[in-house]
Amino acid sequence: xxxxxxxxxxxxxxxxxxxxFGAAPGVGKTDAMLxxxxxxxxxxxxxxxxxxxxxxxxxxMRLAEGLDVLPRTxxxxxxxxxxxxxxxxxxxxxxxxxxxxxxxxxxxxxSRHRKRWQDVAxxxxxxxDVYTTLDVQHLDSVNGIVAGITGVKLxxxxxxxxxxxxxxxxxxxRTPDDLLQRFKEGKVCFPEQSQSAVEKxxxxxxxxxxxxxxxxxxADRADTQLRTYxxxxxxxAPAPKxxxxxxxxxxxxxxxxxxxxxxxxxxxxxxxxxxCMVATVGAFPLHGFFAxxxxxxxxxxxxxxxxxxxxxxxxxxxxxxxxxxxxxFFVPPRFTxxxxxxxxxxxxxxxLIVGLVVGQLTARxxxxxxxxxxxxxxxxxxxxxxxxxxxxxxxEQVTEVGERNVIAMMPGDAHVxxxxxxxxxxxxxxxxxxxxxxxxxxxxxxxxxxxxxxxTDTLPAAGRLYLPLKAPVRTRGVLVVAPTDPDTLMVPEQRxxxxxxxxLIAIAIERVHxxxxxxxxxxxxxxxxxxxxxxxxxxxxxxxxxxxxxGLADRLSHELASDPAGPQAAAIRDQARxxxxxxxxxxxxxQLETRRTELRKDWQSIEELAGAxxxxxxAQLGGRDIDIALDPELPLVQCDGVLVxxxxxxxxxxxxxxxxxxxxxxxxxxxxxxxxxxxxxDRGPGLPYGxxxxxxxxxxxxxxxxxxxxxxxxxxxxRAIVAAHGGSIHAENRDGGGARFVFTLPAQSPPPPVEPxxxxxxxxxxxxx
Amino acid sequence: MSPAPQVIIVEDDAQIRRFxxxxxxxxxxxxxxxxxxxRGAIEAGTRKxxxxxxxxxLPDGSGIDVIRDVRAWSNVPILxxxxxxxxxxxxxxxxxxxDDYLTKPFGTGELLARVRAMLRRSARAPDGSIxxxxxxxxxxxxxxxxxxxxxxxxxxxxxxxxxxxxxVSHPGQVLTHRQLxxxxxxxxxxxxxxxxxxxxxxxxxxxxxxxARPRHFITETGVGYRFVPD
Numbered sequence: 001x002x003x004x005x006x007x008x009x010x011x012x013x014x015x016x017x018x019x020x021f022g023a024a025p026g027v028g029k030t031d032a033m034l035x036x037x038x039x040x041x042x043x044x045x046x047x048x049x050x051x052x053x054x055x056x057x058x059x060x061m062r063l064a065e066g067l068d069v070l071p072r073t074x075x076x077x078x079x080x081x082x083x084x085x086x087x088x089x090x091x092x093x094x095x096x097x098x099x100x101x102x103x104x105x106x107x108x109x110x111s112r113h114r115k116r117w118q119d120v121a122x123x124x125x126x127x128x129d130v131y132t133t134l135d136v137q138h139l140d141s142v143n144g145i146v147a148g149i150t151g152v153k154l155x156x157x158x159x160x161x162x163x164x165x166x167x168x169x170x171x172x173x174r175t176p177d178d179l180l181q182r183f184k185e186g187k188v189c190f191p192e193q194s195q196s197a198v199e200k201x202x203x204x205x206x207x208x209x210x211x212x213x214x215x216x217x218x219a220d221r222a223d224t225q226l227r228t229y230x231x232x233x234x235x236x237a238p239a240p241k242x243x244x245x246x247x248x249x250x251x252x253x254x255x256x257x258x259x260x261x262x263x264x265x266x267x268x269x270x271x272x273x274x275x276c277m278v279a280t281v282g283a284f285p286l287h288g289f290f291a292x293x294x295x296x297x298x299x300x301x302x303x304x305x306x307x308x309x310x311x312x313x314x315x316x317x318x319x320x321x322x323x324x325x326x327x328x329f330f331v332p333p334r335f336t337x338x339x340x341x342x343x344x345x346x347x348x349x350x351x352l353i354v355g356l357v358v359g360q361l362t363a364r365x366x367x368x369x370x371x372x373x374x375x376x377x378x379x380x381x382x383x384x385x386x387x388x389x390x391x392x393x394x395x396e397q398v399t400e401v402g403e404r405n406v407i408a409m410m411p412g413d414a415h416v417x418x419x420x421x422x423x424x425x426x427x428x429x430x431x432x433x434x435x436x437x438x439x440x441x442x443x444x445x446x447x448x449x450x451x452x453x454x455x456t457d458t459l460p461a462a463g464r465l466y467l468p469l470k471a472p473v474r475t476r477g478v479l480v481v482a483p484t485d486p487d488t489l490m491v492p493e494q495r496x497x498x499x500x501x502x503x504l505i506a507i508a509i510e511r512v513h514x515x516x517x518x519x520x521x522x523x524x525x526x527x528x529x530x531x532x533x534x535x536x537x538x539x540x541x542x543x544x545x546x547x548x549x550x551g552l553a554d555r556l557s558h559e560l561a562s563d564p565a566g567p568q569a570a571a572i573r574d575q576a577r578x579x580x581x582x583x584x585x586x587x588x589x590x591q592l593e594t595r596r597t598e599l600r601k602d603w604q605s606i607e608e609l610a611g612a613x614x615x616x617x618x619a620q621l622g623g624r625d626i627d628i629a630l631d632p633e634l635p636l637v638q639c640d641g642v643l644v645x646x647x648x649x650x651x652x653x654x655x656x657x658x659x660x661x662x663x664x665x666x667x668x669x670x671x672x673x674x675x676x677x678x679x680x681x682d683r684g685p686g687l688p689y690g691x692x693x694x695x696x697x698x699x700x701x702x703x704x705x706x707x708x709x710x711x712x713x714x715x716x717x718x719r720a721i722v723a724a725h726g727g728s729i730h731a732e733n734r735d736g737g738g739a740r741f742v743f744t745l746p747a748q749s750p751p752p753p754v755e756p757x758x759x760x761x762x763x764x765x766x767x768x769x
Numbered sequence: 770m771s772p773a774p775q776v777i778i779v780e781d782d783a784q785i786r787r788f789x790x791x792x793x794x795x796x797x798x799x800x801x802x803x804x805x806x807x808r809g810a811i812e813a814g815t816r817k818x819x820x821x822x823x824x825x826x827l828p829d830g831s832g833i834d835v836i837r838d839v840r841a842w843s844n845v846p847i848l849x850x851x852x853x854x855x856x857x858x859x860x861x862x863x864x865x866x867x868d869d870y871l872t873k874p875f876g877t878g879e880l881l882a883r884v885r886a887m888l889r890r891s892a893r894a895p896d897g898s899i900x901x902x903x904x905x906x907x908x909x910x911x912x913x914x915x916x917x918x919x920x921x922x923x924x925x926x927x928x929x930x931x932x933x934x935x936x937v938s939h940p941g942q943v944l945t946h947r948q949l950x951x952x953x954x955x956x957x958x959x960x961x962x963x964x965x966x967x968x969x970x971x972x973x974x975x976x977x978x979x980x981a982r983p984r985h986f987i988t989e990t991g992v993g994y995r996f997v998p999d
Binding site: 600 | 782789792850852856874875876926962963964969979980983987988
């Protein structure tokens with residue numbers, strides 16, 4: 001407790017530090033600071049400009065007009081003269097508030113302190129309030145990030161502690177588009193950087209990132225004093241307009257400032273008095289004809305009337321005013337407040353009580369009627385919105401309907417931003433991330449699924465309300481609401497109404513999203529089906545004639561066995577077979593490419609697949625020696641047996657085709673680093689230098705003018721199959737001549753164990769049981 | 770002397786029918802042709818065939834339907850003609866009751882070899898009466914449940930023996946994975962194909978000269994296994 005008191009004590013004695021904080025040079029921090037200073041000056045405060053860099057901008061100079069400016073001191077160092085802030089003069093002058101621009105500035109060598117923030121600290125210690133400016137990039141913790149993003153490294157940095165401990169941070173915000181516009185107009189000054197670096201810095205992406213950093217950094221400060229100066233952007237706004245906007249921004253917008261709602265209430269009380277007067281005047285002619293007790297009724301009627309028309313407060317006033325008027329004008333002795341008969345006192349009390357009670361009841365009734373009709377109106381609007389949303393078929397429609405309905409419920413501006421497929425926030429139907437909706441805050445809202453902006457705990461000064469569009473599955477976007485009257489956002493019913501709207505829009509977006517997904521899937525299935533039917537029709541139509549061609553030619557070659565034409569028939573048969581093989585390969589390739597790797601995976605033994613491949617190639621391999629070197633500990637592998645056999649057949653077939661007869665072919669397989677590695681090696685001429693990779697491409701052959709038949713699809717098919725299994729394939733030349741093709745298949749965890757046999761090893765004993 | 774065997778070809782392509790017929794008639798088989806599924810069923814019902822050859826792609830229905838039709842009342846051997854890439858169809862055909870398949874395109878030699886083997890098998894006495902099967906230096910005595918290789922006793926487990934016995938009693942015939950798994954391990958294991966891989970591997974280790982290049986226990990990749998006696 002004591003320490004806190006102490007701290008508060010030192011705080012009180014110390015000057016207060018207010019930082020005008022921005023995302024980048026040119027957002028208008030100095031202008032905002034000067035505008036605030038002008039305001040203080042007008043309210044009679046002693047404000048002095050310690051140092052302000054106008055960079056020759058006329059707007060800024062104009063804002064500084066009329067302010068007391070301290071002369072600068074000249075510091076000479078190595079023959080160069082620099083104008084610097086004169087701290088001694090400032091301490092001597094002792095203004096209430098001192099403006100010191102560019103908090104992170106490094107003083108010229110020879111000054112009292114190396115850094116300007118040290119000057120500021122001294123001023124604060126002397127009890128002077130200091131206003132200063134700071135860009136987010138100058139913060140130590142952020143500097144590295146900014147350098148990474150923008151490529152611009154800054155020398156002048158500031159310890160974060162100073163930012164966090166400052167008494168007040170005013171975020172000066174300007175949309176990136178607006179800032180870029182200003183930059184193009186030459187209104188932005190960026191000291192100590194080359195032109196090219198500055199050009200690099202002022203890119204929209206960079207500015208967006210910086211803005212987000214600035215917002216986050218500000219939001220991180222647990223600071224109730226946070227205020228935002230927002231500079232509204234008007235696309236392509238001419239210069240004067242910007243100035244207007246600045247003037248507007250210069251008047252700080254207090255987010256909690258309820259303007260005294262004097263108007264209607266005062267009118268109510270005036271009305272109450274007027275009605276009382278009417279009742280009094282109206283009662284005069286009746287006096288003499290009516291008993292006093294009946295004249296009272298007229299006054300009671302007036303109270304009821306006031307309650308109905310103006311509500312509770314005026315009704316109370318009317319009740320008292322009527323009692324006084326009745327007493328004064330009608331109760332004898334007339335035209336005095338005195339009363340002759342004690343009975344009249346009773347009348348007054350009853351009259352007052354009745355007046356008050358009736359007034360209260362009537363006023364409450366009136367209020368409830370209003371609430372009910374408002375509630376009904378809300379329900380009707382929500383219903384209309386739900387109905388419109390349910391009819392929407394596209395995301396753009398949902399957005400449009402949502403925005404229109406929200407605006408109808410709360411006059412002003414509303415935007416729906418949705419998450420695009422690449423997770424960026426977009427206005428549907430455009431690739432523009434609408435400039436006037438604040439993307440950085442919107443992004444935060446989506447990431448945290450929590451509302452932000454006006455009326456919430458996060459960045460309450462933001463002027464707009466950002467509501468997450470929370471759908472059952474996930475957050476799908478942001479509803480940005482900027483009502484004409486920001487105070488409406490503070491009303492709980494309105495907030496609840498907006499929350500409901502956001503939920504309705506979210507559900508509609510999600511519905512549309514899933515409809516789209518379903519449609520896409522349907523289209524995909526349909527085209528897949530079409531592709532398959534075309535493929536199978538093609539394969540049938542090509543294979544059938546080839547089958548008869550092979551068969552008939554074969555038959556013919558048998559019948560003409562002793563005829564000179566016999567070998568020709570055999571040649572026809574062989575060519576037809578080769579063509580059929582080619583058709584198979586083409587279809588296989590087409591299927592592999594289109595069928596999106598629909599593998600029939602199964603536990604396979606490599607030994608068995610190798611055996612099957614060798615059996616298929618029996619004729620081609622002739623009497624060759626095949627060296628089979630399979631690791632006996634090789635596990636079963638999850639793969640498509642048919643396709644992996646095809647890989648082996650192609651590799652072994654190549655080995656047989658391209659190597660001299662009787663040269664050795666070797667198949668080896670081993671488990672290494674979680675993959676099964678299968679190699680086919682030969683002792684042929686090897687691969688042409690430099691073609692180790694390209695031979696796996698379609699229609700590429702090792703040697704173009706080869707007499708060996710083939711079109712070069714085999715290895716492309718191998719590569720496609722291996723890739724579909726998540727493996728890799730490569731080729732290399734062997735030491736000592738020959739080629740080696742190696743492919744890998746991922747080795748999975750072993751298959752479920754085989755049920756143990758409940759008999760002993762010997763079959764004979766099983767029979768004995 | 771018994772009459773020449775009767776073969777029925779159910780095939781929609783005239784040219785294929787033509788050369789199959791020519792090849793078979795050259796070996797003095799009697800041949801009947803059918804172009805459609807309906808016609809095939811009628812021919813099969815009226816001619817008492819010794820062998821039916823079925824193409825899987827027929828205009829009025831799949832060849833598999835023909836197989837089912839025929840299997841409903843007959844054990845006649847059925848040979849299926851199909852393309853290389855259609856493993857699924859082959860398995861379905863075999864599961865439906867076909868005995869063997871021939872991949873298109875095929876030559877006369879392959880066709881006749883297949884036909885002869887199938888006719889020989891069906892001419893043999895029904896299953897069970899084969900007491901002893903001998904191949905490649907191995908003798909399997911089905912009654913005594915013993916396996917002898919190169920004159921020395923080979924130890925096999927009961928499950929290995931059941932698998933071996935089932936394979937050798939269907940020589941030359943393709944048995945699909947599913948058929949084998951059901952037969953040996955029961956219907957609940959119909960999808961545990963790794964059982965087969967492991968047990969086939971063990972049988973080959975024990976009985977094949979070169980397990981990686983088997984001569985008798987042949988892999989029909991993607992389809993099943995075939996036992997070839999010699």
